[in-house]
Amino acid sequence: MKNVLCAVSYKGTNYAGWQKQDNALGIQEVIENAFFDCTGERVEIFASGRTDAGVHALEQCFSVKTKFAQIERLPMALNHLLPNDIRILWAKEVPNDFHARFSAHKKTYLYRLKTSDIESPFDFDTTAYIDYSISLEKMREASKYFIGEHNFKSFCSAGTSVPTFERIIYSLNITKTGNLYEFEVCGNGFLYNMVRIIVGTLVDVGGGKIKPSQVEEIINSQDRQKAGKTMPAKGLTLKCVEY
Amino acid sequence: MKNVLCAVSYKGTNYAGWQKQDNALGIQEVIENAFFDCTGERVEIFASGRTDAGVHALEQCFSVKTKFAQIERLPMALNHLLPNDIRILWAKEVPNDFHARFSAHKKTYLYRLKTSDIESPFDFDTTAYIDYSISLEKMREASKYFIGEHNFKSFCSAGTSVPTFERIIYSLNITKTGNLYEFEVCGNGFLYNMVRIIVGTLVDVGGGKIKPSQVEEIINSQDRQKAGKTMPAKGLTLKCVEY
Numbered sequence: 001m002k003n004v005l006c007a008v009s010y011k012g013t014n015y016a017g018w019q020k021q022d023n024a025l026g027i028q029e030v031i032e033n034a035f036f037d038c039t040g041e042r043v044e045i046f047a048s049g050r051t052d053a054g055v056h057a058l059e060q061c062f063s064v065k066t067k068f069a070q071i072e073r074l075p076m077a078l079n080h081l082l083p084n085d086i087r088i089l090w091a092k093e094v095p096n097d098f099h100a101r102f103s104a105h106k107k108t109y110l111y112r113l114k115t116s117d118i119e120s121p122f123d124f125d126t127t128a129y130i131d132y133s134i135s136l137e138k139m140r141e142a143s144k145y146f147i148g149e150h151n152f153k154s155f156c157s158a159g160t161s162v163p164t165f166e167r168i169i170y171s172l173n174i175t176k177t178g179n180l181y182e183f184e185v186c187g188n189g190f191l192y193n194m195v196r197i198i199v200g201t202l203v204d205v206g207g208g209k210i211k212p213s214q215v216e217e218i219i220n221s222q223d224r225q226k227a228g229k230t231m232p233a234k235g236l237t238l239k240c241v242e243y
Numbered sequence: 244m245k246n247v248l249c250a251v252s253y254k255g256t257n258y259a260g261w262q263k264q265d266n267a268l269g270i271q272e273v274i275e276n277a278f279f280d281c282t283g284e285r286v287e288i289f290a291s292g293r294t295d296a297g298v299h300a301l302e303q304c305f306s307v308k309t310k311f312a313q314i315e316r317l318p319m320a321l322n323h324l325l326p327n328d329i330r331i332l333w334a335k336e337v338p339n340d341f342h343a344r345f346s347a348h349k350k351t352y353l354y355r356l357k358t359s360d361i362e363s364p365f366d367f368d369t370t371a372y373i374d375y376s377i378s379l380e381k382m383r384e385a386s387k388y389f390i391g392e393h394n395f396k397s398f399c400s401a402g403t404s405v406p407t408f409e410r411i412i413y414s415l416n417i418t419k420t421g422n423l424y425e426f427e428v429c430g431n432g433f434l435y436n437m438v439r440i441i442v443g444t445l446v447d448v449g450g451g452k453i454k455p456s457q458v459e460e461i462i463n464s465q466d467r468q469k470a471g472k473t474m475p476a477k478g479l480t481l482k483c484v485e486y
Contacts, residue, residue, distance in 0.1 A: 009363060009364050009365075010364050011364040011365055056364075056365070058365075075361070076360075079361065084362065084364065084367045084368075085364040085367075086364060087361050087362065087363065087364050088361075089361060117319075118318070118322065118330050118331075118332060119327065119330065120252060120330065121252050121253050121254040121299075121327065121328040121329060121330055122252075122254055122299070122369065124327045124328075125327075126365065
């Protein structure tokens, strides 16, 4: 039995998120079924973390214990069985105690947002849209307050039970290309909906509803009501996981 | 009755091309139906040219005669009725003798090609893939021979009846970003499958099957058999039409 780490890219539009569940199709289940068709094994795969319905991944990672011998052939073999919107990028053997979730050090998310009242046929399912303009300068000013170790309770959706709300954000970069804004956030881990609420708060700063300096107060308040709204899932992409 | 020019963006993946037809859904029919639902008029719309099944458009143009009074409201009104993969970008009144096809001076097409044995979930329907590497330098050298006025019979699929195979290509630029090659071709008009066969020939040059200088002979031969294969429709996008 080998412990294998795999990287997978997926467009989340047509799935009910990563996690296997009743009455809806999760990406996990699709990959586990492809594993069975490919190797005859009923495996359980463990991702670096769940992604919600509609959220995408450029390079999600999962680990799996398998008897399949030729690990280097695994991506091609699985891709023949997977739908076009899920693609295994690579696979490599890892030590037995390696776990895709618990061994992860850093994760980077990308949030795509366009300002336009017409959604493009080419990205309406991978990009959020707003129909007003926002200030890149103000959002960049506000983004500084997120860097470092903080209690991010203000940026966590209600109903989640976690041992601690402390997380470290290593970087938060915002770029603008035409009317496309890309928010790239790297951290040691993220609370439920944390990236989508951070971006929602930055959009409120960019639109003038919140002053950049107020972001510090919002973080300190540890009150979800003070932060901006949760942005739509479709704009969010897990970019990579570092081990 | 007003004569109106509209710009439309569409992802062609789910349609049997632009043209209205029996037993399959064309983009033209979808827009004409939206027109009826919006204005109560049964109109016929005339595009700058047809696009084939699977071909996309960033900014296709069509003209239409309509009694609808508020032209500036037309895009929003139609977009409410159209599917997400078809979007009207703008509409403006034009002289009565203007025709989207016959008044067009220039068209620009974009062909997207990636070199990888794994197709990305995010562009497998808008990008062609090959699993070998190609030389950008050689393709750029070969691209010079296409510029200017030529008889492009070698680059036209069989079975088309046209008065002349003479066309002018104003520019043909190839850019490379990572493993993505983008071929941008601007001309006064294009024969059936012309862009897809030109790109197929350039790919053969890039892969070493054809020498760059042979392209001149291929053009002069006026023989479809001498040119490269027709590249897949999904990589082709009509970028813009100039009047």
